[in-house]
Amino acid sequence: MTKNLDYSRRDSGANVASNDDTQRLMAAGQRLAAEVSRLFTSQTDDRHYWLETMVNHVPDYIYAKDLEGRFLIANRATVIDNGFTEMEELVGKTDYDLHPHDMVAKTVEAERQVIATGSPIFGMEERAFIDKGYERWLMTSKVPLRNKQGVTIGIVGVSRNISDRKKAERLLLGQARLLEMIAKSTPLADFFKELILLIEAHLPGIIGSILLLSEDGRHLLTGAAPGLDDAYCAAVHGTAIGPKVGSCGTAAWRGEPVFVADILSDPLWEDVADLVRPFGYRSCWSMPIMSYQGKVLGTFALYSHKVGLPSAEQNELISMAAHLAGIAIERQQSEERIQFMAHHDALTGLPNRVLFDSCVATALQQARITGQWVALAFLDLDNFKLINDTMGHHAGDELLRIAAGRMLDCVRKSDMIVRVGGDEFIILLTGLPPDSGVVTSRLETIRAAIGAPLVLSGRSLQVSCSMGVVCYPDHGQTATELLANADSAMYRAKEVGRNNLQLFDAEMAAKVRAKLRRHEELRDAVARGEFVLHYQPEMNLKTGRIFAAESLLRWQHPERGLVSPADIIPLAEETGLIVPIGDWVLNEACRQNKAWQDAGLPPIVVSVNVSARQFRERNWVSRVAEALEESGLEARYLELELTESLIMQDVGAAIATMHELQALGVHLAIDDFGTGYSSLSALKSFPVRRLKIDRSFVQHIPGDADDMAITGAIISLAQKLQIAVIAEGVETQAQVDFLRASGCDDVQGYFVSRPVKPCAFAALMA
Ligand SMILES: Nc1nc2c(ncn2[C@@H]2O[C@@H]3COP(=O)(O)O[C@H]4[C@@H](O)[C@H](n5cnc6c(=O)[nH]c(N)nc65)O[C@@H]4COP(=O)(O)O[C@H]3[C@H]2O)c(=O)[nH]1
Numbered sequence: 149m150t151k152n153l154d155y156s157r158r159d160s161g162a163n164v165a166s167n168d169d170t171q172r173l174m175a176a177g178q179r180l181a182a183e184v185s186r187l188f189t190s191q192t193d194d195r196h197y198w199l200e201t202m203v204n205h206v207p208d209y210i211y212a213k214d215l216e217g218r219f220l221i222a223n224r225a226t227v228i229d230n231g232f233t234e235m236e237e238l239v240g241k242t243d244y245d246l247h248p249h250d251m252v253a254k255t256v257e258a259e260r261q262v263i264a265t266g267s268p269i270f271g272m273e274e275r276a277f278i279d280k281g282y283e284r285w286l287m288t289s290k291v292p293l294r295n296k297q298g299v300t301i302g303i304v305g306v307s308r309n310i311s312d313r314k315k316a317e318r319l320l321l322g323q324a325r326l327l328e329m330i331a332k333s334t335p336l337a338d339f340f341k342e343l344i345l346l347i348e349a350h351l352p353g354i355i356g357s358i359l360l361l362s363e364d365g366r367h368l369l370t371g372a373a374p375g376l377d378d379a380y381c382a383a384v385h386g387t388a389i390g391p392k393v394g395s396c397g398t399a400a401w402r403g404e405p406v407f408v409a410d411i412l413s414d415p416l417w418e419d420v421a422d423l424v425r426p427f428g429y430r431s432c433w434s435m436p437i438m439s440y441q442g443k444v445l446g447t448f449a450l451y452s453h454k455v456g457l458p459s460a461e462q463n464e465l466i467s468m469a470a471h472l473a474g475i476a477i478e479r480q481q482s483e484e485r486i487q488f489m490a491h492h493d494a495l496t497g498l499p500n501r502v503l504f505d506s507c508v509a510t511a512l513q514q515a516r517i518t519g520q521w522v523a524l525a526f527l528d529l530d531n532f533k534l535i536n537d538t539m540g541h542h543a544g545d546e547l548l549r550i551a552a553g554r555m556l557d558c559v560r561k562s563d564m565i566v567r568v569g570g571d572e573f574i575i576l577l578t579g580l581p582p583d584s585g586v587v588t589s590r591l592e593t594i595r596a597a598i599g600a601p602l603v604l605s606g607r608s609l610q611v612s613c614s615m616g617v618v619c620y621p622d623h624g625q626t627a628t629e630l631l632a633n634a635d636s637a638m639y640r641a642k643e644v645g646r647n648n649l650q651l652f653d654a655e656m657a658a659k660v661r662a663k664l665r666r667h668e669e670l671r672d673a674v675a676r677g678e679f680v681l682h683y684q685p686e687m688n689l690k691t692g693r694i695f696a697a698e699s700l701l702r703w704q705h706p707e708r709g710l711v712s713p714a715d716i717i718p719l720a721e722e723t724g725l726i727v728p729i730g731d732w733v734l735n736e737a738c739r740q741n742k743a744w745q746d747a748g749l750p751p752i753v754v755s756v757n758v759s760a761r762q763f764r765e766r767n768w769v770s771r772v773a774e775a776l777e778e779s780g781l782e783a784r785y786l787e788l789e790l791t792e793s794l795i796m797q798d799v800g801a802a803i804a805t806m807h808e809l810q811a812l813g814v815h816l817a818i819d820d821f822g823t824g825y826s827s828l829s830a831l832k833s834f835p836v837r838r839l840k841i842d843r844s845f846v847q848h849i850p851g852d853a854d855d856m857a858i859t860g861a862i863i864s865l866a867q868k869l870q871i872a873v874i875a876e877g878v879e880t881q882a883q884v885d886f887l888r889a890s891g892c893d894d895v896q897g898y899f900v901s902r903p904v905k906p907c908a909f910a911a912l913m914a
Pocket residue numbers: 684699700701712713714717730733756757758759819820843876877878879896897898899903
């Protein structure tokens with residue numbers, strides 16, 4: 149009889165599956181078809197009995213229907229799962245008699261197609277009947293049932309219950325969707341809802357809830373619970389966690405799962421059972437949501453109206469859900485952190501320039517509408533660098549944090565304190581009355597707060613600050629304009645000695661612009677090489693011989709003529725141009741000295757003034773070595789003049805550098821001695837050859853007894869320390885006489901010669 153059923157024809161348009169299930173279904177179908185045909189031929193023997201037994205033991209559904217869809221025969225599984233006890237009860241019935249009509253349509257259509265085309269359908273997935281409230285999925289194959297003449301007289305169907313597989317598939321798809329939501333940074337509330345709905349779909353009768361731990365780590369806040377009663381959620385929101393606070397409060401407290409089978413009898417719920425009683429929840433299984441580092445972030449819980457503990461599958465689902473929730477929360481937290489870091493300063497937590505730029509336009513726009521003022525102040529901490537250098541970076545950081553905190557205490561929520569770098573801040577005050585008095589008084593409050601005593605690394609100190617202030621609309625219309633003018637005001641505040649507040653005005657702007665122009669000019673001068681050196685001889689008092697010369701910088705200005713260093717050096721120091729200018733001086737002095745030697749003049753020492761900024765350059769010593777090497781000058785013919793104040797800025801570092809320079813073979817002198825308050829005990833550790841007594845002491849000799857006393861003391865101190873002494877600014881014979889009598893070795897000044905051009909100096913020497 150099997151010959152009548154052509155299973156090899158798989159070319160129909162039907163849904164054909166070639167997996168194991170299908171193979172097995174096909175085999176079962178073949179066996180059933182054979183049995184049916186045998187029944188039709190009324191042959192019964194032992195094989196029939198065995199076959200019937202086998203078919204009835206198979207959990208899959210095996211059945212045959214006639215052309216009208218009436219059951220002809222069915223195995224035991226089909227009979228029982230359709231709600232009958234004997235096959236006879238099922239025979240003659242159609243699917244319409246058994247199931248809701250809307251669910252039957254697809255099955256009927258498939259069977260109609262098999263009958264019409266004579267082609268089997270394999271591996272068709274169909275949502276089947278609702279059995280005791282549960283949905284069921286089947287994988288079905290249907291083949292034509294033919295009589296001896298090969299005429300189709302119905303269909304044979306074989307179905308397997310694949311509900312579990314479908315459930316697992318749906319769970320996997322759900323998980324994938326949730327991971328995608330995490331990747332797309334879907335808002336947490338939406339993600340939680342989706343997660344809970346997925347679990348609830350998987351576990352009918354179970355209600356999911358997510359609670360989040362508050363920032364202080366002490367309370368539980370509602371995350372999502374779409375299926376829980378709103379009143380219950382509201383009652384739980386804000387619950388303090390603890391060792392005996394229901395399932396979730398305890399799970400969050402312990403950091404481990406708390407599965408309570410019966411809420412009404414479990415001691416963990418004793419104190420909070422009344423909360424849940426009106427809603428009828430009986431069991432609650434709560435799993436803490438943990439961060440990657442093992443920190444509790446919240447809880448994932450399942451509630452049920454039934455008493456009981458979770459099955460292994462439910463347990464697994466709870467863990468999976470808590471794990472996914474943890475990933476989502478951490479992802480959101482790190483995104484928030486990144487956002488915060490992009491807009492805030494890590495050290496002080498204050499907004500940074502990026503956030504300021506996006507807020508200032510809004511503040512100005514608002515002021516335009518309301519007619520109120522906006523004030524914008526640049527604020528610099530005075531001497532921050534010194535504190536940072538002398539007390540260390542930790543102390544510097546702490547100072548910035550303290551200053552930021554003090555500023556915040558003085559402003560309103562709508563104002564903004566911004567750290568723009570180093571010790572520089574911007575204060576943005578909004579909603580001000582149109583009154584500069586109010587602006588300055590509010591900012592002075594901030595200055596006073598910063599200036600209050602503080603303790604840093606165990607040391608009490610006070611820090612002042614400088615402010616440059618502008619007001620919208622008087623001092624500019626745009627943020628750029630206002631910032632530029634605030635910068636000018638700050639410039640002025642620093643110029644007048646720091647520790648003050650300067651409100652911008654037009655005159656100030658003009659001055660600042662002029663200064664900036666001069667900076668620009670100086671920069672051009674460096675680029676164009678407009679500098680020259682003049683040399684002033686230094687004479688030994690015993691021999692009357694010129695043994696050295698100090699190189700002195702001059703700017704050959706195209707319009708202003710020769711500009712003195714008094715006008716160049718401070719400007720160069722401010723702009724940092726002192727470094728390239730100083731390099732040029734060093735190289736030029738070495739080159740000139742070597743040129744004189746090469747021209748046959750008696751060898752002399754040329755001294756070069758070194759500025760503090762230059763001296764602090766990392767590779768300063770190697771620059772000196774390079775200048776010597778490039779010029780070919782022996783190191784003993786170069787002297788570097790360091791001022792007392794330069795050395796005193798950081799005595800330890802200065803002495804170390806001085807030793808390195810000494811090792812090169814160059815001489816070192818202390819310039820302007822007597823003005824820089826060097827500690828006399830430190831003096832003996834300076835590897836210097838000479839002290840230069842400052843001109844300010846010499847110029848009043850012999851009239852001023854004090855200056856004579858000081859000059860005499862410096863000379864005798866130097867003698868004791870076996871350091872040579874030269875007096876600067878010597879103009880008169882009387883001064884020479886006094887200095888000689890006091891034991892001074894050398895003099896420099898107009899008495900010998902003014903600083904002169906190199907050619908004039910060569911003539912002098914010759
Ligand atoms: N009234 C009077 N003045 C006298 C007499 N003898 C010399 N002077 C002046 O005193 C200054 C001596 O240089 P300084 O103390 O190193 O003081 C220098 C030095 O500190 C700085 N300076 C000059 N050239 C350079 C340089 O190349 N680099 C650096 N960093 N500073 C320099 O500029 C300062 C001023 O230099 P100058 O204007 O050339 O002024 C020179 C010089 O012209 C005198 O008998 N009477």
